[in-house]
Amino acid sequence: MWEGIYIGVTTAVMPFNLLMLFVGCFAGTFIGMLPGLGPVSAVALMIPITYGLDPSSGIILMAGVYYGAVFGGSTSSILINAPGCASTVVTAFDGYPMAQRGQAGKALALAAYSSFVGGTIGAIFLIFFAPMLATVSLSFQSSDYFALMVLGLTAVAAFAGKGNILKALMMCVLGLMLSTVGTDRSNGVERFTFGSIEFIDGLSFLLLAMATFALAEVVMSVMNKSTDAQQSKVNNTSSLGSMKLTKAEIKKVAPTVVRSSVLGFVVGVLPGAGATIAAFLAYGVERNFASAKDKLGFGKGSLRGLAAPEAANNAASTGSFVPLLTLGIPGSGTTAVMLGALIASGIQPGPQLFIDHPDVFWSVIVSMYLGNVVLLILNLPLIPYIAKLLEVPRPILIPLILFFSLTGVYLVSFNAFDIQVMVIICIAAIGLKLLDFPLAPMLLGFILGGMLEDNLRRALLIHDESMSFLWERPLTAVIMTIAMLALFGQPLLNFIRSKVGQRKEQDVFDSE
Amino acid sequence: MYMTIAKNRIGGLIFLALSLAYGYSTTLIPMYPGDEYEVFTAKTLPAVLAIIGVILSLALLFGSRDEQKSELPKLDWVIAAKLMALMVAYGLVLEFLGFLIATTLFLICGYWLLGERRKTLMFFCSLPLVTVFWYGLTQLLGIYLAPGAVLQWMGV
Structure with missing residues (x-):
């Protein structure tokens, strides 16, 4: 392991990679601060740049952008009550009231310190758990991978929230359907190309990611008048107040930060859960832990209420790299985009990554930590200036983002037809968003589709064309059971509860 | 509505x-x-x-x-339709006009559509920016960008 860390450190501190880290953190913070654009969009916008870099520099850049965007999201949550992404919604609960009291500087500092501790604890856990899981997963067979992918897809749906499970599942299926467009990899048959040569290679992942997460988000923000109003609030952030925390305050939030970091990491490792659920969970747990008097302060500018989600979402962002790096299965929309970018640059994340590309594996882990340091020592003092960048008029900013998205795709394929396809996908994505369909599961389905089909085909070949591996191979059976529980557990519980409730009502009625 | x-x-x-x-x-x-x-x-x-x-x-x-x-939230569909049309037009003329001209026009039209009217700002945020971007791509990163059919006809 120490040898690995050494490889990681030497790769990550190479001047060019350090530069990528700085650029990534800075660009991520900026994009993350723009209302409506979150980490997924930020990472998607970086993909075309990573194509020209070697894989470790590319993933270092994307990792920097990832936590930069999460940090940027917190900043806009605190300063203008407009979370850049879902995982920082909770940050606004207590961060914005603090800013309204004139303690914006303190809130930003606390958010940065909590994120730093969350990221540090997450990185330490990652160093220990990732290689362990990678070693274990070397014994995984195709059937286990198939089951893991099913788990990944069902878990995303299961964590989509009440009422959205069905829609998230539908989006997973849509992603899988889109992944089948093009030439079948095993026997060369063309599927769903409708005779067009443009679709023979299938849909480009980059095109899909950019159209759904960069273009659609930007066009939606233009369509939505309220974001303009939020934007105008940015101009009032010139005075942030003191950024210092007192010893008593640090003492008060320290246990919260540690607790939330551990919780955040564990939630982040679960496929599908991710930073948003970690932040909400940590906030809820802290409120339950708080004394009756402290409980009243939650939602009105409580320090613990701000520190908990910040530590948790950063630790979860780090945690979500565990399934990505060790199993090759992304746990969230952002890691799904990263997986696609890695595959495009010729690297297949998974247990072999640890052996074949130790430099990529370890440099990501080390750069995670360095990224947190960069955010703390560079971004925090620079926040007032980065906030100034947001004063660039939106009529200038929006066409520039559109231009970067379009040329990003064009510069990879050099096919102007892709721009038209992007516009069509963008229109479809806007329609889906208006109908409340989540888009991240679609991207996950699209990325996992090819691998899922390959592994299922191989598993069937190995097991004499019988599906018996689903119940005969213990590991596969266990993973499939977890997947089914993730999917049907909650509805089943609800059903049992309602039945028990009905019976109790009946008993009461009978006794009367 | x-x-x-x-x-x-x-x-x-x-x-x-x-x-x-x-x-x-x-x-x-x-x-x-x-x-x-x-x-x-x-x-x-x-x-x-x-x-x-x-x-x-x-x-x-x-x-x-x-x-x-x-x-449904109150949304400005007209501006979205205009932006989409602009993107489609950009895709159609990109290979004909070449990267430099097409992108400069795309940006200027985009700024104008979104309500920007300051000509100097629109100019400085388009041609010089695109030229720097184009220089970086073609000269520094060695990416070949076709000059566009129009420029080829003109013998540039």
């Missing part, structure tokens, strides 16, 4: 139509001789997906008990 729409119904119907069309297209996938004896062919996964798609959309259509009637 406020519209009251049962989003789940519409979503379910669209997805049902999509799944049925996908299922029909699955039947058009060509097969090799002998494929009928194989358990897993190029049609297998698409067929399974089409069936799951139909089941899920029916579940959404008939399964949502609560009358989920919600209002």
Whole structure:
């Protein structure tokens, strides 16, 4: 392991990679601060740049952008009550009231310190758990991978929230359907190309990611008048107040930060859960832990209420790299985009990554930590200036983002037809968003589709064309059971509860 | 304009139509001789997906008990349509006008569509910026960008 860390450190501190880290953190913070654009969009916008870099520099850049965007999201949550992404919604609960009291500087500092501790604890856990899981997963067979992918897809749906499970599942299926467009990899048959040569290679992942997460988000923000109003609030952030925390305050939030970091990491490792659920969970747990008097302060500018989600979402962002790096299965929309970018640059994340590309594996882990340091020592003092960048008029900013998205795709394929396809996908994505369909599961389905089909085909070949591996191979059976529980557990519980409730009502009625 | 729409119904119907069309297209996938004896062919996964798609959309259509009637937010559709048209136009003229001219025009039109009227700002945020970008790509990164049919005709 120490040898690995050494490889990681030497790769990550190479001047060019350090530069990528700085650029990534800075660009991520900026994009993350723009209302409506979150980490997924930020990472998607970086993909075309990573194509020209070697894989470790590319993933270092994307990792920097990832936590930069999460940090940027917190900043806009605190300063203008407009979370850049879902995982920082909770940050606004207590961060914005603090800013309204004139303690914006303190809130930003606390958010940065909590994120730093969350990221540090997450990185330490990652160093220990990732290689362990990678070693274990070397014994995984195709059937286990198939089951893991099913788990990944069902878990995303299961964590989509009440009422959205069905829609998230539908989006997973849509992603899988889109992944089948093009030439079948095993026997060369063309599927769903409708005779067009443009679709023979299938849909480009980059095109899909950019159209759904960069273009659609930007066009939606233009369509939505309220974001303009939020934007105008940015101009009032010139005075942030003191950024210092007192010893008593640090003492008060320290246990919260540690607790939330551990919780955040564990939630982040679960496929599908991710930073948003970690932040909400940590906030809820802290409120339950708080004394009756402290409980009243939650939602009105409580320090613990701000520190908990910040530590948790950063630790979860780090945690979500565990399934990505060790199993090759992304746990969230952002890691799904990263997986696609890695595959495009010729690297297949998974247990072999640890052996074949130790430099990529370890440099990501080390750069995670360095990224947190960069955010703390560079971004925090620079926040007032980065906030100034947001004063660039939106009529200038929006066409520039559109231009970067379009040329990003064009510069990879050099096919102007892709721009038209992007516009069509963008229109479809806007329609889906208006109908409340989540888009991240679609991207996950699209990325996992090819691998899922390959592994299922191989598993069937190995097991004499019988599906018996689903119940005969213990590991596969266990993973499939977890997947089914993730999917049907909650509805089943609800059903049992309602039945028990009905019976109790009946008993009461009978006794009367 | 406020519209009251049962989003789940519409979503379910669209997805049902999509799944049925996908299922029909699955039947058009060509097969090799002998494929009928194989358990897993190029049609297998698409067929399974089409069936799951139909089941899920029916579940959404008939399964949502609560009358989920919600209002669409107030959105500016005109500006979205204009931006889309601008992007389509950019895609159409990119290879004809070349990267430099097409992108400069795209940016200026984009700024103008979104309400920017300061000519100096519009100029400095388009041509110089695109030129720097183009220089970086072609000269520093060595990426070849075709000069565009128009410039070739003019012999540039």
